[in-house]
Amino acid sequence: MRYLSLLGLQLRKSATLAMQYRWDFVVSGVLALLWTVAxxxxxxxxxxxxxxxGGWTYETALVVVGFFTLLRGVLDGAVNPSLLTVVQQIREGTLDFVLLKPADAQFLVSTTKFEVxxxxxAIAGLALVTVAFVRLGRVPSPVGVLTALAMLAAATVVLYSIWILVIAAAFWVVRVDNLAYLFDSLFxxxxxxxxxxxxxxxxVFTFVIPLGVxxxxxxxxxxxxxxxxxxxASIVGAALLAVMARAVWIRAIGHYTSASS
Known part of the structure; x- marks a missing residue:
């Protein structure tokens, strides 16, 4: 409950900052929709x-695009904004301010900032999925919806875990900007x-960089x-990847050298 409260606080902070510049929020949202259309x-x-x-019709492949658009929103809205700032903090030796706080460091660096x-x-992704099923002339079954939600949760865990591994590399090589951009392009x-x-x-896209998942x-x-x-297998694989990412993060913290060291 404590961490849920902290997450809610970070979300409210990000929403408040976004609402301070309402037109910027609206323009950014419109540009995001335009990129989706493009x-x-x-x-x-x-x-x-x-x-x-490959066995996919226009309508069924549109469902894939819908999930891609939704996950792109998760990546650019919740994962990238927070974790990319960690690279700069590691480089400048200012991660101390996070490590000294009475909460888990991985949680804190993962929830620093959200692009609301x-x-x-996410709305555009759900709209694309809806359009696809309207064109198919049917609705998904309850079991299909529940399974899709479980797979979406696994996909989010995989996406987040890969990013934690990328960011953890910064404790050793300092500059991982190119690696981050490479993964963003591969996504x-x-x-x-x-x-x-x-x-x-x-x-590669099934097992190495599990885009299929x-x-x-x-x-x-x-x-x-x-x-x-x-x-x-996908859910188990996502859980194992999350455990590995956590282990690598904890080991990486041990290699951190602060600005005062």
């Missing part, structure tokens, strides 16, 4: 009016169903096409 152009060209690609306007991305491939990739790329599996779950074994 991202639909290559998808529309690749799938609209064509035979299924990114909620528009764009998550807008495509993982089955459209072949050969080594399918292996992030967007394709939640979409398959909502469509009622995800095998139960795959769902369980």
């Amino acid at each position: 991202g639909l152009v290559p998808f529309h060209v690749a799938f609209h009016g064509r035979p299924p690609v 306007f990114r909620v528009f991305d 764009d491939f998550a807008r495509w169903p993982v089955s459209v990739f072949k050969g080594v790329w399918k292996i 992030m967007t394709t599996y939640p979409a398959e779950a909502l469509l009622g096409a995800l095998a139960g074994q795959t769902a369980v």
Whole structure:
């Protein structure tokens, strides 16, 4: 309950700061929606009016794009703003102010700042999923919805854990900006169903950088096409990755050198 209270406090602080500049909030939200629309152009060209690609029709692939847009909002709204500031704090030796606080350091650095306007991305993602099912002429089953929510939670854990691993590298190599930008660019491939990739790329985007877990599996779950074994394996894998990220973070803290050291 204490950490939920702290999370609520950080969210209120971020919302208050965003509301101080209302037009900036509105413009940022509109720009986010425009980027979402722009991202639909290559998808529309690749799938609209064509035979299924990798077993995905236009409508079913649109569900994947919806989950990608939603997770992009999570990445840019909740993960990036907080964790990218940690790199600068490590570089300048000012992480002491976080480590001295009477709360878990990983929690604090993960909830420092939220870009509230990114909620528009989440709304756009849900709208795309809704449009896809309207075009399909059916509604997802209750079991499909619950499984999709579980897979979405696993996807968020995977996304967050990978970022913790990236940020933890800064304790050793200091500058990880290029690595962060590389992952951000690779995440764009998550807008495509993982089955459209072949050969080594399918292996990479399934097991090395599990983009399939992030967007394709939640979409398959909502469509009622995800095998139960795959769902369980994905959830277990996400949990193991979170444990590994936590262990690496704790070890990385031991290598921190403050400005006063």
